[in-house]
Amino acid sequence: xxxxxxxxxxxxxxxxxxxxxxxxxxxxxxxxxxxxxxxxxxxxxxxxxxxxxxxxxxxxxxxxxxxxxxxxxxxxxxxxxxxxxxxxxxxxxxxxxxxxxxxxxxxxxxxxxxx
Amino acid sequence: xxxxxxxxxxxxxxxxxxxxxxxxxxxxxxxxxxxxxxxxxxxxxxxxxxxxxxxxxxxxxxxxxxxxxxxxxxxxxxxxxxxxxxxxxxxxxxxxxxxxxxxxxxxxxxxxxx
Numbered sequence: 001x002x003x004x005x006x007x008x009x010x011x012x013x014x015x016x017x018x019x020x021x022x023x024x025x026x027x028x029x030x031x032x033x034x035x036x037x038x039x040x041x042x043x044x045x046x047x048x049x050x051x052x053x054x055x056x057x058x059x060x061x062x063x064x065x066x067x068x069x070x071x072x073x074x075x076x077x078x079x080x081x082x083x084x085x086x087x088x089x090x091x092x093x094x095x096x097x098x099x100x101x102x103x104x105x106x107x108x109x110x111x112x113x114x115x
Numbered sequence: 116x117x118x119x120x121x122x123x124x125x126x127x128x129x130x131x132x133x134x135x136x137x138x139x140x141x142x143x144x145x146x147x148x149x150x151x152x153x154x155x156x157x158x159x160x161x162x163x164x165x166x167x168x169x170x171x172x173x174x175x176x177x178x179x180x181x182x183x184x185x186x187x188x189x190x191x192x193x194x195x196x197x198x199x200x201x202x203x204x205x206x207x208x209x210x211x212x213x214x215x216x217x218x219x220x221x222x223x224x225x226x227x228x229x
Contacts, residue, residue, distance in 0.1 A: 041221075
């Protein structure tokens, strides 16, 4: 399994500002994923980030709003841009298991509150 | 990807066995069935995965009938610390081209009482 850390663990931000969330993995992985979990809801995939290429965004998510960086095989960032209260969620990054199919390991999440 | 249906919530008492059933009528031949557990303020955690029949690990058992249109996660002798949301996922796996796109349903909120 992989050990994943995220920074910050939580933040309270003002409307219109941006926040960059960092995700660090203890081993090299090809694919990293970013999810959003709105209060009381299930997880929704935002995008898939491969090292050395542009992130692939899911329907309803765009790069201008959620720019992603993937500078190396152990690190990724997700920026939530021009925030509004509707962006208040938990943001999680994950990586795939190298052996099991459809299995991912998740970070602890970043709890974002936008005022 | 196949859609899954689970009960929204379940209640249990400490020491009981809990069985959570997930329906996935449109499961494809290449699909695996995976269960995750999520505690409040934490990311989901992999519990168990299976393709057919029965799989058991140190945490749970997974029962899958021959038609694979449903699966049952069995938690033996639950404790208060098993209170969490449990998600059932069905996917093609990387060879099937889904490339890790996990589709999380609403999950089952299990409440274990003393």
